[in-house]
Amino acid sequence: MAPPTRRGGRPGGRRPRATPVRDEARNAAYDLLRAVDERDAYANLLMPTLLRERGLSGRDAALATELAYGTLRGLGTYDEIVAACSDRPPEDIDPPLLDAIRLGVHQLLKTRVPPHAAVSATVDLVRLRVGTGASRFANAILRKVATRDFDAWVAIVAPDAEQDPVGHLAVAYSHPRWITSALRDAVGGGTGETAALLAADNERPVVTLVAWPGRSTVGELLDAGAVAGRYSPYAAYLPEGDPGAIEAVAQGRAAVQDEASQLVALALTRVPIDGPDDLWLDMCAGPGGKAGLLDALAVQNDRRLLAADQRFHRARLVWRATRRAGVITADGTAPAWREGVFDRVLVDAPCTGLGALRRRPEARWRRSADSVRELGGLQRRLLGSALDAVRPGGVVAYVTCSPHLAETQAVVGDVVKRHGGVEVLDAPAFLREVDDLGEGPYAQFWPHRHHTDAMFLALLRRHSTG
């Protein structure tokens, strides 16, 4: 890409406009970035409110969302590029200014926004929101950024792919190094497959709906513009539009739910068990995604579901998502139920959420490797407690929305060894409609293979009291 010239229409050649123009979509994107930085806001929860408050809809809403989420996902790479274009490292740049520059870099390198528009809109934003002096600094950085495309910058700023493959992938695909390394170990493939996984984390996931059986049908969702799901008999994808505008969703008969989440809950119900099959437990049920499906299946098959969550407000959400389940606020590690009374138990354990990075654009920068260690003890206690809660012959599903080996195989391996009397079942055998879940006995979904979250499933049968 040629360097900017004054006449050629390139961004840097233009003088700043006398009066900065306020662009509502970019302002909303900027405010989201600031809220994430200053108040630890969750981008996917705050964005709909921001759009509503600003009266943004249609293309403006889509632009604001794309700019904010894209910037949050990509800022690992963008900061390396800013560092290469500035005499100050990003950590020495005032955070409000840095966020505006990141927004500009994203527009220049990852969108079809014309470069002159990307620069002038960012410079205007900085003048209005940060200050005139800062806008000159932003202008100078963005002029340099605009001299190359994304791949050319990665070739300059990322560590050498041969000498430091993890470092290269981390910068090229904007993931923290520790997550890149953990995902590479978990996917078990080479650099190519890790790159495909990291790239999938940077894509906008399609909205997936679940038609709760007995309450709505996939046909009803298809009539409302959705497309049939690939694997789950209850799934439909919504290519565009607001899911809340679909009648079945608005009436609480269907919901938004990733397809892998549907399938792991379904797999638990598919394992044959000898003897009674009356009472099911969802031990970590909030906010109620899997409980909603389990409850609907329980109602259809004349079973009973007890759904528990340690936090009251999460339990309340479960109550709203279910129709007949008993819902309680309870700590699964200090159970409010007798041992060995349940026929099937789901432990959807609290985890790092590294399998859902597509949905939570800022999450990768919030978590640290310490959180894996911190969660490990709780995950082990919850799974141990689930094995106590299930009757001999009954089944436990251990699920995480993280593929990190320390949260998945290591937890199951340790608890099974300690507990005794537990058989690890071949989980992929209960999900025959899905290819490539791994060689067993565990099932691992992947965004780049299945277009779902990276959900992990272990199915365990309790044989004796151990």
Ligand SMILES: C[S@@+](CC[C@H](N)C(=O)[O-])C[C@H]1O[C@@H](n2cnc3c(N)ncnc32)[C@H](O)[C@@H]1O
């Ligand atoms: C991964 S989320 C569960 C998601 C849920 N199954 C769904 O599909 O919507 C984990 C849940 O575990 C709850 N939790 C954390 N510690 C717990 C404990 N000791 N006992 C019960 N629930 C707990 C959290 O409040 C959180 O709602």
